[in-house]
Amino acid sequence: MTLVQPLSSPPLKLDTPRLAVLHEAYRDAVRAKRWRSVLIAVCVAVGIAVSAVSAEVDLGKLFTNIDKFSSYIGRLFVLESGQMVWTDPVEWYWGLQRWLSLLGETLLIAYVGTALGAAAGIVLAFLAASNVSPHPVVRAVTRRYLEFCRTFPQLVFALIFVIAFGLGPLPGVLAIAIHTMGALGKLFFEVVENIDMKPVEGVAATGASWPAVVRIGAFPQVLPNFVSYTLLRFEINVREASVMGFVGAGGIGQDLIEAIRKFYYADVSAILVLIIVTVALIDFGTERIRHRLIDAGTSA
Amino acid sequence: MSTTVEAMRRRYPDVFVPAWRRNRAMLAVLAGLVALFIYGLAALGFLHPRMIDGLGKLASVFVMMLPPDPGSVDRAIIYLKALGETLAIAFLGTLLGAALAFPLGFLAARNATIGRVVRFLTRRSLDTLRGVDVLVWALIWINVVGLGPFAGVLAVMTSDIGSFGKLFSEAIEAADKRPVEGVLSTGGGGPHRVRFGILPEVLPVMASQVLYFIESNTRSASIIGIVGAGGIGLHLAEQIRVLEFQHVAFIIILVLIAVAAIDWLSTRLRLGLIGTRRVATA
Numbered sequence: 230m231t232l233v234q235p236l237s238s239p240p241l242k243l244d245t246p247r248l249a250v251l252h253e254a255y256r257d258a259v260r261a262k263r264w265r266s267v268l269i270a271v272c273v274a275v276g277i278a279v280s281a282v283s284a285e286v287d288l289g290k291l292f293t294n295i296d297k298f299s300s301y302i303g304r305l306f307v308l309e310s311g312q313m314v315w316t317d318p319v320e321w322y323w324g325l326q327r328w329l330s331l332l333g334e335t336l337l338i339a340y341v342g343t344a345l346g347a348a349a350g351i352v353l354a355f356l357a358a359s360n361v362s363p364h365p366v367v368r369a370v371t372r373r374y375l376e377f378c379r380t381f382p383q384l385v386f387a388l389i390f391v392i393a394f395g396l397g398p399l400p401g402v403l404a405i406a407i408h409t410m411g412a413l414g415k416l417f418f419e420v421v422e423n424i425d426m427k428p429v430e431g432v433a434a435t436g437a438s439w440p441a442v443v444r445i446g447a448f449p450q451v452l453p454n455f456v457s458y459t460l461l462r463f464e465i466n467v468r469e470a471s472v473m474g475f476v477g478a479g480g481i482g483q484d485l486i487e488a489i490r491k492f493y494y495a496d497v498s499a500i501l502v503l504i505i506v507t508v509a510l511i512d513f514g515t516e517r518i519r520h521r522l523i524d525a526g527t528s529a
Numbered sequence: 530m531s532t533t534v535e536a537m538r539r540r541y542p543d544v545f546v547p548a549w550r551r552n553r554a555m556l557a558v559l560a561g562l563v564a565l566f567i568y569g570l571a572a573l574g575f576l577h578p579r580m581i582d583g584l585g586k587l588a589s590v591f592v593m594m595l596p597p598d599p600g601s602v603d604r605a606i607i608y609l610k611a612l613g614e615t616l617a618i619a620f621l622g623t624l625l626g627a628a629l630a631f632p633l634g635f636l637a638a639r640n641a642t643i644g645r646v647v648r649f650l651t652r653r654s655l656d657t658l659r660g661v662d663v664l665v666w667a668l669i670w671i672n673v674v675g676l677g678p679f680a681g682v683l684a685v686m687t688s689d690i691g692s693f694g695k696l697f698s699e700a701i702e703a704a705d706k707r708p709v710e711g712v713l714s715t716g717g718g719g720p721h722r723v724r725f726g727i728l729p730e731v732l733p734v735m736a737s738q739v740l741y742f743i744e745s746n747t748r749s750a751s752i753i754g755i756v757g758a759g760g761i762g763l764h765l766a767e768q769i770r771v772l773e774f775q776h777v778a779f780i781i782i783l784v785l786i787a788v789a790a791i792d793w794l795s796t797r798l799r800l801g802l803i804g805t806r807r808v809a810t811a
Contacts, residue, residue, distance in 0.1 A: 280617035284678040341569035394583035504658035
């Protein structure tokens with residue numbers, strides 16, 4: 230049988246028995262796919278049912294009280310005097326000076342935490358990357374350590390550090406630094422594993438020590454990516470630092486949770502707007518720098 | 530013709546200037562950053578004697594954590610139940626968030642939206658949802674449905690709508706144009722375009738993002754109890770406050786195992802869904 234029909238002959242017509250075989254095969258394929266979808270759907274449904282019981286989901290309560298949600302959001306924008314907040318910005322931001330200084334502290338916590346974490350992450354990344362690591366045991370230990378540091382939520386570290394160092398920004402910085410080290414260390418060593426090894430071999434061939442090989446052979450290649458990831462992390466850390474105050478670890482979070490707990494609605498919205506605007510500005514700024522860095526990195 | 534280093538240095542003095550001296554602006558920025566860092570260390574209490582004290586206390590806290598021990602079987606069962614609650618919060622919150630973000634993702638995507646004003650408004654609302662921390666959402670939902678894990682589910686859901694909406698819209702915008710053109714060329718309308726041109730391509734990406742978020746939400750769900758919204762965070766914060774560090778260590782190990790298990794499972798499922806293709810997250 231020829232697979233390609235000459236153009237002059239009429240189009241290939243399959244006889245009914247052959248067509249039936251193909252049709253059956255097609256139906257089987259569709260059926261298998263459908264069974265798979267049903268299986269996934271059943272698994273998800275069972276998961277939802279079990280989770281709903283465990284998480285005490287109560288739709289009745291949600292629907293009878295849903296008006297409380299909208300009225301809560303509504304009250305956020307009403308001053309004590311009953312006016313809407315934007316009619317009297319001075320009254321809305323009565324505590325602007327205090328909030329700005331707390332916001333400054335939050336940014337400083339995020340900055341110092343990011344810097345400490347990134348510095349430690351850079352060192353650990355070169356120990357953990359399989360192509361430049363000095364020893365396989367060092368590599369394995371470093372990787373497990375980074376994993377532990379990034380798996381654990383920062384707020385839990387902060388809670389423990391508050392016990393050790395007392396209330397204040399110090400435990401917040403340390404918690405952010407440890408988590409940042411874990412998260413950036415992983416991203417960094419993945420970057421290092423993707424570098425061009427020829428410069429590294431060149432420096433090693435001159436008899437240079439391990440720090441010199443890393444500094445001269447590997448570091449210049451990875452710097453733009455490192456800076457880019459660090460900037461991204463800084464933005465995340467500003468968000469994290471803004472809730473560190475919830476557990477007494479400094480920053481604007483302590484005033485935020487106090488306002489929420491004591492139902493100072495206008496203050497809640499004032500602080501939230503401050504945080505959202507700050508994070509958006511940092512997001513915008515770091516993204517522009519990152520794009521320039523990445524463009525410079527790819528064109529070089 | 531002499532090619533000694535000295536001769537080259539005389540001929541091309543610019544090339545021999547150290548790199549840092551060529552880039553004064555960068556140097557100034559770096560100096561500023563270092564100065565800010567040192568100021569930060571001083572202002573935040575790193576140079577205070579309390580720092581040394583604290584390190585000693587931290588060491589004793591770690592000693593007190595050993596060996597990890599829940600105290601009694603009853604406590605262990607309570608902690609395991611709370612861990613189950615945490616997983617339930619993460620699972621339900623992520624699914625609900627994804628379900629609600631699904632239509633919003635289309636409204637926020639340039640190639641699938643129904644109008645520029647709609648797209649702008651959707652994007653700004655998603656930004657706001659994302660900008661408020663999940664702990665704040667938890668505190669707000671506690672006012673609506675009371676203390677407990679249900680508030681945690683709703684909080685994770687609310688903050689995930691923002692994240693998923695953004696990620697979904699980016700996935701839709703990155704979709705290949707040609708299937709859509711194909712559908713339009715056969716006379717398909719708006720709904721057909723989305724159903725047959727865009728959906729088959731973006732659905733696996735979305736599913737993989739949902740799986741990734743279930744894992745990262747397990748972490749957020751494990752702290753959401755600190756403000757009273759259910760899960761193991763409540764016990765964790767309580768045991769830290771009463772200085773029962775052996776219990777704390779036990780809970781920490783439980784959470785680590787749970788996160789590692791979810792991580793393994795979600796990575797396997799994601800690879801099954803999309804092969805080894807990397808998916809944008811965060």
